[in-house]
Amino acid sequence: MRDLLRPPSFPRRAALSLLLAAPAHAQSRPAAPTGPVLLSVTGRITRPNRGAQADFDRAMLEALPRHRLQTGTNWTSGIRSFEGPLARDVLAAAGAEGERVRAVALNDYTIEIPMRDFTEYDVILAMRMDGQVLTVRNKGPVWVVYPRDHHSELRVSLYDSRWIWQLRTMQVL
Amino acid sequence: MAVAAADLPRKRRLLATLGAGAVIAAFFVSLVLTCIHLLRLERQLTPHPGESVVWLASQAQYEAMRTLDMVVRRVAGDPEADEAAVQLRYDVLLSRMAVLREGRPLLRVQQTGLEETMEQQLAAVAGLEPAMLSLQPEERAAEAMIRAALHAAAGFLRELANRVLLEDQQNANTLRQARGQAVAEILFYVVGVLASGMLLMLVLVRQRKAQIRAEASLEREREVSRLHRAFVSMVSHQFRTPLAIIDSSAQRMIRRGTAMPPEEVFSRAGKIREATRRLTRLMESTLNAARLEAGEINMAPRETDLAALVREVCGHQQEIAPAALLEQRLDGLPARLRCDPTLVEQAVANLVSNAVKYSPPGSPVVLRGLTGPGGSAVLEVVDQGVGIPADELPRIFDRFFRARTAEGVTGTGIGLAFVRHVARLHGGEVTVTSEEGKGSTFVLRLPPAPPPAGGAQAGAKEAALA
Numbered sequence: 001m002r003d004l005l006r007p008p009s010f011p012r013r014a015a016l017s018l019l020l021a022a023p024a025h026a027q028s029r030p031a032a033p034t035g036p037v038l039l040s041v042t043g044r045i046t047r048p049n050r051g052a053q054a055d056f057d058r059a060m061l062e063a064l065p066r067h068r069l070q071t072g073t074n075w076t077s078g079i080r081s082f083e084g085p086l087a088r089d090v091l092a093a094a095g096a097e098g099e100r101v102r103a104v105a106l107n108d109y110t111i112e113i114p115m116r117d118f119t120e121y122d123v124i125l126a127m128r129m130d131g132q133v134l135t136v137r138n139k140g141p142v143w144v145v146y147p148r149d150h151h152s153e154l155r156v157s158l159y160d161s162r163w164i165w166q167l168r169t170m171q172v173l
Numbered sequence: 174m175a176v177a178a179a180d181l182p183r184k185r186r187l188l189a190t191l192g193a194g195a196v197i198a199a200f201f202v203s204l205v206l207t208c209i210h211l212l213r214l215e216r217q218l219t220p221h222p223g224e225s226v227v228w229l230a231s232q233a234q235y236e237a238m239r240t241l242d243m244v245v246r247r248v249a250g251d252p253e254a255d256e257a258a259v260q261l262r263y264d265v266l267l268s269r270m271a272v273l274r275e276g277r278p279l280l281r282v283q284q285t286g287l288e289e290t291m292e293q294q295l296a297a298v299a300g301l302e303p304a305m306l307s308l309q310p311e312e313r314a315a316e317a318m319i320r321a322a323l324h325a326a327a328g329f330l331r332e333l334a335n336r337v338l339l340e341d342q343q344n345a346n347t348l349r350q351a352r353g354q355a356v357a358e359i360l361f362y363v364v365g366v367l368a369s370g371m372l373l374m375l376v377l378v379r380q381r382k383a384q385i386r387a388e389a390s391l392e393r394e395r396e397v398s399r400l401h402r403a404f405v406s407m408v409s410h411q412f413r414t415p416l417a418i419i420d421s422s423a424q425r426m427i428r429r430g431t432a433m434p435p436e437e438v439f440s441r442a443g444k445i446r447e448a449t450r451r452l453t454r455l456m457e458s459t460l461n462a463a464r465l466e467a468g469e470i471n472m473a474p475r476e477t478d479l480a481a482l483v484r485e486v487c488g489h490q491q492e493i494a495p496a497a498l499l500e501q502r503l504d505g506l507p508a509r510l511r512c513d514p515t516l517v518e519q520a521v522a523n524l525v526s527n528a529v530k531y532s533p534p535g536s537p538v539v540l541r542g543l544t545g546p547g548g549s550a551v552l553e554v555v556d557q558g559v560g561i562p563a564d565e566l567p568r569i570f571d572r573f574f575r576a577r578t579a580e581g582v583t584g585t586g587i588g589l590a591f592v593r594h595v596a597r598l599h600g601g602e603v604t605v606t607s608e609e610g611k612g613s614t615f616v617l618r619l620p621p622a623p624p625p626a627g628g629a630q631a632g633a634k635e636a637a638l639a
Contacts, residue, residue, distance in 0.1 A: 073276065074225070074276060074277050075272055075275055075276045075277070075278065076275050076276045077275060077276050077279075106261065106265050107232065107235075107236055107239075107265050107269065109232070135264070136261065136264035136265060136267075136268055137264045137267045137268045137271065138268060138271065139268055139272070160225075165268075166265065166268065
């Protein structure tokens with residue numbers, strides 16, 4: 001299942017991000033959102049689309065390569081299937097250049113996440129769980145999901161605290 | 174008999190070994206079990222679910238208050254508090270409460286027994302949806318209704334956090350106590366393993382010692398039996414020749430009867446007497462050996478003129494073997510020496526008769542007397558006889574041992590052992606240097622006075638065991 005939705009291989013991904021980060025492309029402003037904004041990437045980014053920040057609506061996020069991840073979580077029972085873009089793809093789309101990301105939720109819960117988490121692990125910004133669109137009432141619209149079932153080192157409380165749900169803003173530091 | 178008697182302690186020792194082994198095994202198993210127990214406790218000490226419920230409940234409580242704040246602002250006509258803003262806060266509140274109904278948080282809530290109350294509160298908050306979505310400014314009644322429900326929810330959430338926190342503290346306390354107990358148990362078992370290990374080692378060491386002792390005594394028994402066999406074979410061999418001489422002479426005399434000329438009778442009788450003397454010497458020597466074996470030789474030391482004693486011995490020897498050339502240079506001996514004259518006389522006689530016996534007729538035997546350090550007496554007996562092979566020198570003083578070069582000469586193998594025994598009884602020593610075919614030199618050293626009785630006794634015992 002996962003294999004079908006495999007993200008681009010690493011060299012391709014590197015080339016992609018290089019292209020995205022290239023100055024020629026930075027000048028062409030990426031498309032602005034047309035629907036309600038679900039996620040904003042702020043801070044040190046090179047591809048803003050509204051003022052200094054890059055806003056994403058549902059369509060923009062769903063247009064990115066979709067990744068599926070099956071894992072259990074500390075807040076749900078059983079194995080759940082999550083779908084959404086890879087966190088690093090979203091950050092690359094905004095041209096993020098930084099070491100850390102300060103993630104802020106709708107309820108103002110804030111946590112800092114090292115950029116390394118996103119490059120080393122296939123962390124996704126889940127927008128669907130078991131095929132159902134995540135709503136605000138159910139940890140949506142965007143939930144940071146770590147592949148904890150695939151990496152034992154992720155099954156510690158340090159990483160649990162980074163599973164921020166109702167994600168609204170990612171500030172690149 | 175000895176084996177049967179040794180059987181009992183051996184059985185007991187085996188039981189002790191098995192017992193100690195079993196105790197160690199039991200302690201070890203307990204130790205492992207307690208360690209596993211401790212590890213399990215450690216895992217329980219990681220208070221993840223409880224902590225997270227306290228945190229989640231406080232978050233939900235905060236959202237309840239924020240929602241209420243938004244509702245109040247909406248009713249008061251705040252332009253920022255539009256429909257979407259109210260909906261967002263209400264959705265967030267619902268999501269924060271829903272988190273408590275799933276996964277590990279739910280398990281923890283179930284433990285507190287507040288699950289049913291929580292469901293009621295959730296239902297009450299969920300029931301606010303129509304009022305929330307249609308809330309318009311100035312709707313005081315709706316505001317009052319929402320306020321009542323959210324206050325109740327917030328109160329419940331506070332109660333939940335409180336209960337979980339208290340329970341966790343109690344659990345942590347119990348766990349800490351259990352852990353302390355487990356650690357104490359582990360220590361106890363470790364000490365037990367060490368103690369029983371030491372016990373087992375002690376048992377093993379004692380067993381080993383007993384085994385070594387048993388082996389040594391077995392070796393001694395073997396040696397005694399070997400000596401016994403050697404003795405019997407020596408006696409039968411050495412006694413046969415003189416007995417044969419006596420028998421043949423007697424037969425001749427009977428056969429010839431009165432026809433035998435008196436000279437021949439005289440010579441035959443002389444041969445019989447000579448053989449009888451040899452038999453007597455053999456018997457005395459054998460008796461000495463028996464006494465030596467039994468440790469029955471006792472010393473009666475007194476002031477002795479050693480030179481006179483040696484001269485007397487030489488006189489006797491000359492009587493037995495008139496052809497022997499005995500050269501005496503005894504002036505160097507101390508004038509007086511405290512020793513047992515009977516024993517020393519026999520010892521010197523053994524040395525002198527050996528020297529004569531193992532030398533070709535006409536070869537000289539030199540007896541040289543000296544005074545050693547501290548007034549001790551040193552008597553050297555030097556012959557130019559057959560000598561002793563170098564490889565047999567270390568054993569020459571052993572009982573019944575006879576050198577290869579002594580074959581064909583009558584002897585019991587007791588004489589030199591007796592000499593050494595006498596020397597040691599006096600606190601002295603006898604040594605030998607020899608070259609095969611060229612001769613031997615025996616040196617007898619005696620201290621000016623023998624050691625006290627106790628030491629002599631110990632020396633006697635040692636000599637008897639040797």
